Amino acid sequence: MKEKNWYAIYTKPRWEKKVSKLLADRDIVTYCPLNKVKRRWSDRIKMVQVPLLPSYLFVHIDSSAFQKIRETPGVINFVYIEGKPAIVKDYEVVRIRKFLSEFENVELVPFNPQKNQRVMINQGVLVEEAGRVVDLKNNKVTVEIESLNYHLVALFDKSKLINN
Template sequence: MNNNTKKWYAIYTKPRWEKKVYALLQEQEIAAYCPLNKVRKKWSDRYKIVHEPLFKSYVFVQVEENEMTKVRMVGGVVNFVYWNGKPAIIKDEEIHIIRKFLNEHEHVEAEPLQFMPNQRVKIMSGVLMDKEGIVIRSDKNKVQVVLESLGFRLTARLSSNEIRPV
């Protein structure tokens, strides 16, 4: 198989199955990456360095499209992470950055992007795709954005996966 046709994808796992899924993928000879974070934990009598998954319930796989069913059949795999109706492709550079960052730092935290009021964003899907706006309000599942066009203020409620920072 030509390695150039393989792409990185994120898969969603059962809770706390990241390491197990990673091991099962390797047994199937599927290229996988489970970013592990070195964390110092305190037990009642001592401290210990443990390796915890950086992204809870996520593992990355590098496969061709025709291998996706094989990945889905691995125990503990729930499904691929989707973006705009298709499995989300992760850039090689992003995997490289994660690896490098974890090699250089311990006790790393990963947190989802938060959209802040007055932040400029671009809408990524739907009727308003490619339009820019300003975040008015952001809560857990929805982001309210004002779109200024034709001298009017149009307010649309969008889920946070439908917009990107500009």
């Protein structure tokens, strides 16, 4: 039996819930993070659930189900990192579930590192290493990492860093 992982998939706009239902009907475990928000109509205010990540949802599958996912109406493709479908760690899905069960009207704020800010690397061979932003150019960030009493300076794509 192959190991199952969580993967992120990209859907047509406003198809997140439909795709989640279509996949569930095919016995595929999905998670579409839904945010509870208040919406105002002319005659009332109502609490509705909207996707937290527009056009994205998560599936828990092994690699043999990739084609089945791609053939589902509304699915555009998997989210790729370094040429392979991106694996989402179990604890990240659990963390999103817990957060959304506890809070309403959640906002997504993009991470934009600033000079001298402490950051942590979240991908690659230096995963979970902390460092300090030295320089920023376009989507590339130069990070200084202290190790063995030396300063290693490396250039990273902004998407590989998180706030520390």
